[in-house]
Amino acid sequence: MPGPSSRVRSPWLLAVLLAALAVGVQALLVPLFAAPAAHLAPRDLPVAVAGPAPAAAELAGRLAAARPGAFAVTTLPDGAAADRALRDREVYAAFVVGPDGVALHTAPAASPTVAALLTEASAELSGDRPVPVVAAVPADPDDPRGAGFAAGFLPLALTSMLAGALLVLLVARRGARLLGLLGYGVLAGLVGAAVLHGWLGVLTGSGWLEAGAIGLFALAAASTVAGLGALLGGPGVGLGALLVFLVGNPLSAVSAAPELLPQPWGTLGQFLPVGAGGTLLRSAAFFDGAGGARALAVLAGYAVVGLALVLAGRFRSGGDAEPAPERGRRAKVTV
Structure with missing residues (x-):
């Protein structure tokens, strides 16, 4: 058995290791977020x-x-x-x-x-x-610098990431998870378009096109987190958050343009959910859908793969989802 001295030292050692881990993550995240913004310049x-x-x-x-x-x-x-x-x-x-x-x-x-x-x-x-x-194609007069568009898109990414994590961690049954993801996508699209278009006035296109773009992005982001979580458990949720937000957000160029970011990061960002979602929503809101085909395909791919992983994944939150009577009958047969 460990002596009293080791029991005293271990919490101190754990605290130091956690602090060092946090600083290491910070050292990676600061340049990831700051470097693209600090080196904006046209590239092709x-x-x-x-x-x-x-x-x-x-x-x-x-x-x-x-x-x-x-x-x-x-x-x-x-x-x-x-x-x-x-x-x-x-x-x-x-x-x-x-x-x-x-x-x-x-x-x-x-x-x-x-x-x-x-x-x-x-x-x-x-x-x-x-x-x-x-x-020739002006910005919304209520948002001439695009700040409202970019700031309004960030909560969509955060809530979608959170919805996917909660559904996989708190809901045990696969069918219920699928229903939750699909319902979230529909509601997020309708409410997001109502807020950004009707309330804040930072979008000027067809409300239905905008709702479809927001809903598909929300479904793609949430199902990516949920699908990886269903496949890998807690680490999968972390990997999904990394793709959707920690890496996807700074490379998305939602407030600028992918051709202004250092390459290949600007191009890579358009193949992640946030970058593709921002591009698709701009196309829907200001260009009647023009220029959004690739973003539509990217988001649809994330949504389909994520939902398939939710259906195939074995991870169960809170243990086995099998009903208690069935477990009892199996226990009696075993005895």
């Missing part, structure tokens, strides 16, 4: 140059020379084609060459951060002369 950012071929080619060359690697430039014949590309979420902005010079057409709804950044870049290209700016 899709933009268009529209106008007569010689002038458009000359301006595209100037863009590439001014910021190598910053822009992925598409040339288009005129401003109307540029605006169509903006509404289809094919580009973030277009430099339109006309008889009076260059005008910048933007889509602040896709990313107010990118629109502001390109407005500054256009002044550099024009020798600090004012460049007319046309918002």
